[in-house]
Amino acid sequence: MLHEALRGVVDPELGADIVELGMAKGVTFDAATGRAEVTIALTTAGCPLRAQIQKDIRARLGSFPGVRDVHLQWVEMTAEEKASAMAHARWQARAADDATRIPLTTKIIAVASGKGGVGKSSVTVNLAAALAARGLTVGVMDADIWGFSVPRMLGVEGRLEAEAATPPLAGADAEPGSDPSSDPSPRVLITPNRRPMGAGAIEVVSMGLLVEDEGTALMWRGLMLNRAVQHFLEDVQWGDLDYLLIDMPPGTGDVQMGLARMLPRAELIVVTTPAVSAQKVAIRAVDMARRSFLRVVGVVENMAAFTCDHGVTYPLFGEGGGAALAEEAGVPLLARIPIEPAVATGGDTGVPVALGEGPAAEAFRELARLVVEEAVPPVAMAGCSARMLDLAVAALDAEGL
Ligand SMILES: Nc1ncnc2c1ncn2[C@@H]1O[C@H](COP(=O)(O)OP(=O)(O)O)[C@@H](O)[C@H]1O
Ligand SMILES: [Mg+2]
Incomplete structure (x- = not known):
């Protein structure tokens, strides 16, 4: 159930939710203590959106009855996972015209x-x-x-x-x-x-x-x-x-x-x-x-x-x-x-x-x-000036993928 709730957390840089992107690696919930543990794989450990994602996850999961404490663990994606997330993001960017036109930073x-x-x-x-x-x-x-x-x-x-x-x-x-x-x-x-x-x-x-x-x-x-x-x-x-x-x-x-x-x-x-x-x-x-x-x-x-x-x-x-x-x-x-x-x-x-x-x-x-x-703080994109997605698409295109 909590895993489903993470679909509400989007990575505004990659334009998809963190479950879809394979970033939500594991969610466990201990009903007795009210502690939820979430492992999130980031494309780069230094992602400036980490704080944003963290805030969103805490807010999402914390709003469920019984959840008292949300513990986050960060890992970095393997090269393979990264490639698949980027491919997904690229697909998403192409399909975006078809889905809702509401900006992902909204x-x-x-x-x-x-x-x-x-x-x-x-x-x-x-x-x-x-x-x-x-x-x-x-x-x-x-x-x-x-x-x-x-x-x-x-x-x-x-x-x-x-x-x-x-x-x-x-x-x-x-x-x-x-x-x-x-x-x-x-x-x-x-x-x-x-x-x-x-x-x-x-x-x-x-x-x-x-x-x-x-x-x-x-x-x-x-x-x-x-x-x-x-x-x-x-x-x-x-x-x-x-x-x-x-x-x-x-x-x-x-x-x-x-x-x-x-x-x-x-x-x-x-x-x-x-x-x-x-x-x-x-x-x-x-x-x-x-x-x-x-x-x-x-x-x-x-x-x-x-x-x-x-x-x-x-x-x-x-x-x-x-x-x-x-x-x-x-x-x-x-x-x-x-x-x-x-x-x-x-x-x-x-x-x-x-x-x-x-x-x-x-x-x-x-x-x-x-x-x-x-x-519900607005999305702060500050610090993400180099748009990862554009770079990823360029890299993939260069490799002829
Ligand atoms: N705090 C308020 N004080 C006075 N009148 C109000 C207040 N809130 C709403 N109203 C009035 O009550 C009526 C119903 O409000 P509305 O916002 O249209 O409700 P809803 O969208 O839930 O049907 C409207 O005429 C509105 O002007
Ligand atoms: Mg109304």
Whole structure:
């Protein structure tokens, strides 16, 4: 099980996960002591990404219930193993155009909840805004296909540019005389709507930016009912994102499964209200993530106690749900966002409250700080200026392999 979880750890230099690359050599887990031991084979002992990989492995494995201590052992690959890892990386680089177009240096956070109306979209857009305000580039994928609300909340409502793409390898694979335009479902590449925000920028993709009217909506529905999210994952030309936040549809259905399959490196933030009943529903999202080996980063409690102008606090939606969920899931409670009319008006006007003032704004900014500094730090590529992959490919090509 822990071995599977390591699939969520990618070597951004080699462009594949560490299991695929043969870097995860051995994983043992002693349930009695809670100690996990992992042996990782590096291509070069001095790899500057070692610290990054180490952090990722600790975070991934440490988020599993019962794992108290993650012990890492480093070895160096044999020449043979290295050649095979490089060959795999090279294959991966060629196939990359076919898979998701999300840069490997992008940290992916899915925002989920057991049910709708708990403020999942509000948390997504405000976390995005607070991260952008720190100078980061943040993609927001609105995977709540039919309940989309992200474009309005982030004030990006212009139509998306979508261009038909030549199907991959069309030239090579097409039979002589066949007409590529007869392909019933040509691929459409989507350019996200980009908008500067704070010192950074956001890029948004949503069904709400694709459909013009009911008629078009129906067409999309027919064209790719269950494939919409896959389409968003595969065919969006994201920029150089630091983070991609995914506003998940409520519940624990197909979209979650698809995401886990296509993006095992995604990590999950679960949103709940302070009500205990909400916590019981939210735990399902946690269980689902665990079954798919996605890391649960932590819990955000939204709609926490409202404080009126006179300083009196009213726990309108109950109390303690976030802490209880975090405790049950064995993950940190990352934030408690108070009920504040400004959260709703910010959503209506397209200016997220996180860019303004007040207790909710501060809570969102503190959440962003925790994400960047502790929970899901951005990938630091510093020190890896000589791109190993390019060198490896050049070396292999020189040998005529
Ligand atoms: N902390 C909050 N304070 C006040 N209103 C909120 C807060 N969080 C969300 N809302 C409002 O509650 C409603 C539901 O939130 P939304 O983010 O759309 O939930 P979800 O995406 O989970 O369905 C929206 O009208 C939103 O403006
Ligand atoms: Mg929503």
